[in-house]
Amino acid sequence: MNVADSRDQALSLVTAALNHADLAVKLSSLKQAKDILSSLDSSSAADLFPYVADLQRSPHTLVRKFLLEIIEDIGLRTIEHSSVLVPVLVAFLRDVDSDVVKQSIVTGTHFFCCVLEEMALQFQQHGKVDQWVQELWIWMVGFKEGVFSIALQENCQKPGPIGIKLLALKFLETYVLLFTSDNVYYEKFEATRGSRRTFNISWLSGGHPMLDPVALRSDANRTLCVFLDMLQSASSLPGAVTITIVNCLEAGFSTSSSACL
Structure with a gap:
């Protein structure tokens, strides 16, 4: 054929x-x-x-979930053409089904890291950033803001919302670690490229047209402060949420010089 x-x-x-x-x-x-x-x-x-x-x-929930599978499997392999697919990740953060929201956070986290790496590497290697990556990054910023809103929501007593909140908190942890550690943190295997790629905040030390390392570090440290504020109300939070917040703080403060303490 x-x-x-x-x-x-x-x-x-x-x-x-x-x-x-x-x-x-x-x-x-x-x-x-x-x-x-x-x-x-x-x-x-x-x-x-x-x-x-x-x-x-x-x-149909199962169709929407399968769409997310396609976006992750095919979109990540053809990321330079995925500007039509990425907005779905942002839209699905507001889906009525908790399973769709959870899968959107998982898939969106992979996209966030991949687009960030591409943004940094393109400028590091070629001194410029392609327009398609810039457009994807704008969507990723919107995705990040949407997940942050979910993480800060107080109504999480039911199993569905709790699961969503836990994944949102894990995304915040990833965000903190990406922008506070000079050591290699995020590793993922890209089967389609047959290589292992990592993002390092030090890649941005020479400057970048869209990624300000100082602002990103500051935002990551503010996120750690948000974790601390949430921990102060731990008595009103489900146990699983409290444990996740503690783990996020432990990971974040091991790599950060946050001024929260």
């Missing part, structure tokens, strides 16, 4: 996933579409991303 035929078949399957009445057919169509998208080159796959992103309108 040539590229055009594969693309047409994938589009037909995505359309079926959005419009077919039977949920089993929707999910089967999505699985097949994902397999085809994975086999296409990045440019050909990206032609279908607007149709894939349209799946966020589905009333």
Whole structure:
């Protein structure tokens, strides 16, 4: 099957996933579409991303969760073409289903780190940052603000919201560690590139057009102060939330010179 035929078949399957009445057919169509998208080159796959992103309108939780799987598996491998997909991560932070919100935080965290690395490396290696990365970073800043809001919400007594809050707090921990440690912190294996990449705040020491290391360190330290404020009201928090906050503080203060204490 040539590229055009594969693309047409994938589009037909995505359309079926959005419009077919039977949920089993929707999910089967999505699985097949994902397999085809994975086999296409990045440019050909990206032609279908607007149709894939349209799946966020589905009333079915399982379809929306599968969309997040596609975004993580395909979007991260074709990140230079993912500007259509990334807004879904921000929108799904407000989804009515807690499982969708949780998966959006997990997937968004991976994107945040990947885009940050790309932003830093491009300027370090080429002295400029491509427009597509700048646009993705703007979305990632919006994602960060959305997750921060979730972490600061006080209503988390039910299991769903508690799980969301724990993941939001873990994102805050990641944020703190990314911007306070000069040691290698964040490592992830990128199967599609066959390499291990790490972000180091020292990469920004020579300056960057969009990433100010002083401002980022300051914001990370303010986040640690937020953790401390939350810990002061630990008696009103679920035990799992308190434990997560303590762990975040322990990790953060081991790498930070925060002025909170």
